[in-house]
Amino acid sequence: MRGLQGKSALVTGAGSGLGRGMALRLAEEGARVAILDVDREGAEDTRNAIERAGGEAVALELDITDYAACQAVVAAVKERFGGVDVLVNNAGWDHAENFVETDPELWRKIIDINLYGPLNMHHVTLPEMLAQGGGKIVNIASDAGRIGSSGEAVYSACKGGVIAFGKTVCRELARRGVIINTVCPGPSDTPLFAAFAGEGEAGEKLRASLARSIPLKRLGTADDIAGIVAFLASDDANFIVGQTISVSGGLTMHG
Numbered sequence: 001m002r003g004l005q006g007k008s009a010l011v012t013g014a015g016s017g018l019g020r021g022m023a024l025r026l027a028e029e030g031a032r033v034a035i036l037d038v039d040r041e042g043a044e045d046t047r048n049a050i051e052r053a054g055g056e057a058v059a060l061e062l063d064i065t066d067y068a069a070c071q072a073v074v075a076a077v078k079e080r081f082g083g084v085d086v087l088v089n090n091a092g093w094d095h096a097e098n099f100v101e102t103d104p105e106l107w108r109k110i111i112d113i114n115l116y117g118p119l120n121m122h123h124v125t126l127p128e129m130l131a132q133g134g135g136k137i138v139n140i141a142s143d144a145g146r147i148g149s150s151g152e153a154v155y156s157a158c159k160g161g162v163i164a165f166g167k168t169v170c171r172e173l174a175r176r177g178v179i180i181n182t183v184c185p186g187p188s189d190t191p192l193f194a195a196f197a198g199e200g201e202a203g204e205k206l207r208a209s210l211a212r213s214i215p216l217k218r219l220g221t222a223d224d225i226a227g228i229v230a231f232l233a234s235d236d237a238n239f240i241v242g243q244t245i246s247v248s249g250g251l252t253m254h255g
């Protein structure tokens with residue numbers, strides 16, 4: 001892919017699952033990667049994996065719900081890598097429960113992480129990108145934000161919000177060089193999915209029935225999602241602007 005060599009790329013939630021795959025792939029394409037995660041150990045594991053493969057990375061502990069901490073981390077990355085070229089808003093969290101049974105405290109936590117987190121990261125990163133003439137943002141939403149997902153009402157609202165937010169900010173800033181696109185993974189085999197599906201036989205049943213309903217007959221993997229993220233961050237995607245792309249093995253086929 002063109003244009004990623006030497007670029008500074010920030011990936012939130014890169015200490016696990018899909019985000020780790022994205023960080024590894026961006027580093028493989030030559031980017032210098034900042035791994036930002038509330039789980040310091042996970043972030044360090046990802047950094048070590050990148051370094052073992054010959055890439056360059058820094059691991060920084062960050063809770064994306066904390067605006068001041070987001071500001072400090074972006075300043076540290078700018079200092080270390082000399083700029084902020086790519087932001088991947090990947091960190092996310094959910095707890096599956098039918099909406100009528102949920103508590104408003106749970107809504108707040110879900111909204112804080114899945115909506116305020118990306119808002120914070122956009123707001124602290126955009127001034128740097130604008131000052132340097134532009135940048136690429138890839139937001140990780142979910143097909144839950146396009147078609148809904150039982151047990152994930154508030155999470156779906158956040159993911160739908162991230163899709164609309166990204167398009168709007170992109171409309172505001174594309175002419176100044178900021179390009180924003182959104183990737184919607186389908187069900188993918190990660191710790192988050194395992195927590196959603198649940199333990200034991202019930203979890204296995206849900207996993208198997210979802211796999212059956214996917215045309216490719218399997219859940220996604222971190223590798224399945226990493227390629228599109230690196231592509232959208234690269235110069236090969238310079239004319240792809242404000243789009244939402246599902247990567248779901250065909251579970252959802254959008255026109």
Ligand SMILES: NC(=O)c1ccc[n+]([C@@H]2O[C@H](COP(=O)([O-])OP(=O)(O)OC[C@H]3O[C@@H](n4cnc5c(N)ncnc54)[C@H](O)[C@@H]3O)[C@@H](O)[C@H]2O)c1
Pocket residue numbers: 012013014015016017018019036037038039042062063064065089090091092093113117140141142143184185186187188189190191192193
């Ligand atoms: N796995 C799926 O089936 C699936 C499907 C659709 C969308 N997604 C989305 O993909 C993204 C990655 O999910 P995953 O499945 O890899 O999950 P995961 O739980 O494996 O990884 C998420 C990472 O985000 C980090 N994180 C959580 N809260 C944070 C916070 N406040 N600040 C910083 N980091 C935080 C976690 O520590 C973890 O390392 C999420 O946005 C998720 O909503 C996942």
